[in-house]
Amino acid sequence: MMMRALMAHGALLSVAFEAASIKPAASPNSGGTNANITPGSLTLENYTL
Amino acid sequence: MRFAYDVKYDQIAGGPKWMASGSYDLRAKAAGPAEGPELRLMLQTLLADRFKLAIHRETKTVQGYALVAARSGLKIKQVDGAGPPSMKSYRGVIAAKATPLARLARNLTITLRTPVVDATGVPGAFDFKLEWTPGVISSEEPVSAEIGPSLFTAMQDQLGLKLEARKAPLETIVVDRAEKLVVD
Numbered sequence: 592m593m594m595r596a597l598m599a600h601g602a603l604l605s606v607a608f609e610a611a612s613i614k615p616a617a618s619p620n621s622g623g624t625n626a627n628i629t630p631g632s633l634t635l636e637n638y639t640l
Numbered sequence: 641m642r643f644a645y646d647v648k649y650d651q652i653a654g655g656p657k658w659m660a661s662g663s664y665d666l667r668a669k670a671a672g673p674a675e676g677p678e679l680r681l682m683l684q685t686l687l688a689d690r691f692k693l694a695i696h697r698e699t700k701t702v703q704g705y706a707l708v709a710a711r712s713g714l715k716i717k718q719v720d721g722a723g724p725p726s727m728k729s730y731r732g733v734i735a736a737k738a739t740p741l742a743r744l745a746r747n748l749t750i751t752l753r754t755p756v757v758d759a760t761g762v763p764g765a766f767d768f769k770l771e772w773t774p775g776v777i778s779s780e781e782p783v784s785a786e787i788g789p790s791l792f793t794a795m796q797d798q799l800g801l802k803l804e805a806r807k808a809p810l811e812t813i814v815v816d817r818a819e820k821l822v823v824d
Contacts, residue, residue, distance in 0.1 A: 606681040611668035613690050613821060619663045626643070630673035633643075633683065635666040640641060640659045640691060640818060 608633075644683040645695075645813045648750070653698075655815030664821065694817040704755035704808030707745045707801060709762065715800035716768040725765060732774035738765040741801075748803070751791070752777065755808040760801070770798055 616637045625636040641652055670682060687693040719738055727736040729747055736744065745758040772794035773787050795801045 606678065607685050608668040608682045609671040611666070611686050613664050613666045613686070614823065615821070616663040616665050628643075628676070628679065630675055631670040633666065633668045633679050635643065635664075637663045637665065639661070639663050640655075640687070640693075 641687065641693075641695075641813065641815075644680055644687055646680060647811070647813055648753075650753075651810065651812050653812050653814050655818050658820060659815070659818060662820070690821055692817060692819040693815070695813050695815055698812045698814055699809050700812060701807050702755060702810045704757065704806060704810070705748070705752065705803040706757055706759035706806040706808070707741060707748065708759050708804055710796045710800045710802045712796070712800050714762065715798065716766045718764040719767050720764075732772050734770045736769075737767050739767075740765050744801075755810050756803065757806075757808050759804075759806075768799055770794055 618637060621637060624638055625634075626638075627634040641647075642649060645652075666686075668679075668682065668686060670679065674682065723738055725737065725739040725743065727734065727739050727743055727747060729735075729751070734744070734747055734751075740758075741760050741762055742758040745756045748756040770791075772789050772791040776787065776790040778790055778792055789797060792803060795803065
């Protein structure tokens with residue numbers, strides 16, 4: 592809510608990761624996906640857009 | 641996109657065909673301990689940058705359910721100051737502590753793959769455990785004592801809640817533009 596309010600007032604112009612990489616899946620035929628979400632980091636494996 | 645926009649697969653429409661086939665590995669780190677909502681915004685920014693993703697939102701009306709109190713009244717008790725809400729769901733079980741009924745509705749949306757809105761009008765948080773026969777959803781399906789209750793029956797008997805068929809709003813993310821990832 593606070594973030595939305597800040598964005599509405601233009602105080603927060605961009606919300607971006609410090610570092611990020613997206614690559615074609617290393618195991619595209621494994622049939623499974625894996626997600627690991629922790630405060631400040633995000634890992635998604637074998638996901639379609 | 642499902643994580644970035646907090647939607648299910650069937651709430652994403654449009655876009656080029658390759659979106660359904662190519663799969664990717666993503667690793668991202670924020671400058672600080674960003675939580676879910678901030679991570680979602682960051683991921684939206686990242687997808688717009690790397691895939692040139694552009695979307696708009698549409699709300700359509702679909703058949704769903706309203707979560708309401710059964711005539712017998714609620715069979716679960718409100719809890720006060722019982723700690724943070726938690727909800728675990730696995731095959732045939734939803735177990736919750738200090739959880740508002742709106743969150744149960746969201747969980748049922750996933751279980752039933754149909755929008756469920758909280759129309760109980762009951763505020764506060766509850767402890768409860770719902771157990772039904774996995775795969776047996778409707779009260780109209782034949783159920784024997786050996787098989788156990790359907791989800792609909794268990795909700796009435798165990799929680800004092802029921803699901804009424806109702807039209808419900810469903811927000812959809814419509815992809816206006818997406819380009820294949822250019823790999824360095």
